[in-house]
Amino acid sequence: MSLVAKSLGGFVNLPSMQALTLTEENYLKSIYTLQHRNATGEVSVNEIAERMQTKPATVTDMLRKLSEKELIHYEKYKKIQLSESGIAQALQILRKHRLWETFLHDKLQFSWDEVHEVAEQLEHIHSKKLIESLDAFLGFPKYDPHGDPIPNAKGEMPVSRAVTLLNVEHDINCQIVAVKDSSTAFLQQLERFGLQIGVTLQVKEQMAYDNSILVQTKSDPFFLSEKTADNILVIPVAEL
Amino acid sequence: MSLVAKSLGGFVNLPSMQALTLTEENYLKSIYTLQHRNATGEVSVNEIAERMQTKPATVTDMLRKLSEKELIHYEKYKKIQLSESGIAQALQILRKHRLWETFLHDKLQFSWDEVHEVAEQLEHIHSKKLIESLDAFLGFPKYDPHGDPIPNAKGEMPVSRAVTLLNVEHDINCQIVAVKDSSTAFLQQLERFGLQIGVTLQVKEQMAYDNSILVQTKSDPFFLSEKTADNILVIPVAEL
């Protein structure tokens, strides 16, 4: 039975909150991600199970725990949402993950596709002072090496007006600012195309048959599959 | 039942070695430290139990596990020593701990007495590339902010010819290079005396009654207790 005072106005983000286990933190991260990918803003048990590489029964059990800690809104057989403090926690973890990725890339010369794995470990280090100092040391970066926005200390996420290569207007200059997929396989494929954060390009046309797109960079034009194009985020820029 | 091939010439420091748990790593670190503090180079179950804040029965159980992994030389009821691969592991953990302390102090402006706690977490991050890059980023430091030597990538420890303030010759210039005790209480007491790594001083005399010593720095002379003096390491230097 919790002795913690009832939250004020729904806010439970008290400093006295007990530390989460590594697995709990990973669940929050997964739910956050799925929630944002889903449009409805809600997540199912099966989705979580698949993402966490586990079975639904295990997920249900964890949801009960997260619910007891008031990190999610949960009713049996209903869809799941993060609570306000759950979102706050998830954003802190995301913040740590992306700051560490930035550190590894900017300071230790890790390549784009090497940062993720190590950041998965570093994101679970608990020290407020550490992460705020790291942020300052890095110059308060707004985006990580993948172009993903880094929540600030208050958990505010910089907005991005990025769109995928599938949705961007044709024949206008745009610059790659982020990728939706951070898997090694994807990042390495991008390297084969000479694509990375900061590269500018134009989408010339889209094939009606398979939705692949023709892309023009500094070098010769080439085709990207629908799947690949959908995972590349760009913003319009003035100059090529 | 282990399927790992028998070790060659006692060396089991294979790269394929399974990762240790956090607790196992902490045991190795403790045994390493006790072993070096003990002169005999051997460690007892009770000592370990006290240092790890646990009971002897728990220690015995862990020793069995560490022995199975060939990290210690262990026979029932006998004293304990790290094996060669145990030493190698301990040195790697010590290396990580001290490199992270250096990072926190040099790059993130953590004070002397703040670095230890966070480094205790960071030392358990597993990534060879991370630690070698960090080492390079820091300029391959030989000593951490407490003045303790940092093992290099091969596990070689820089030798230190430091002696404690109790043993140093009187009336010669010497410089503080390390402390034996890293507790917050001790470090904070040193601050009260204006003492830290790099400070130069002379030991003027030792009281026969309580072994306290009279110390001369740039400011007024003052007394240090035997206990405090024994935890401060210095090397002789040319200039005051």
Next chain:
DNA sequence: AAAAATAATTTGTTTTATATAAAATTTATG
């Protein structure tokens, strides 16, 4: 609206890591 399919939960176990008290055993000491 009933039947079938799908999704989620409960129940009963399992595993792993760590820890303990109490009893038994070995070693050390006076």
Next chain:
DNA sequence: CATAAATTTTATATAAAACAAATTATTTTT
């Protein structure tokens, strides 16, 4: 050598995470 001290064994305990099988709820199909 008798006793004290140290260590080990035995028998449990707990917590976190996981899963299979059975059950229950919800959704979809007919």
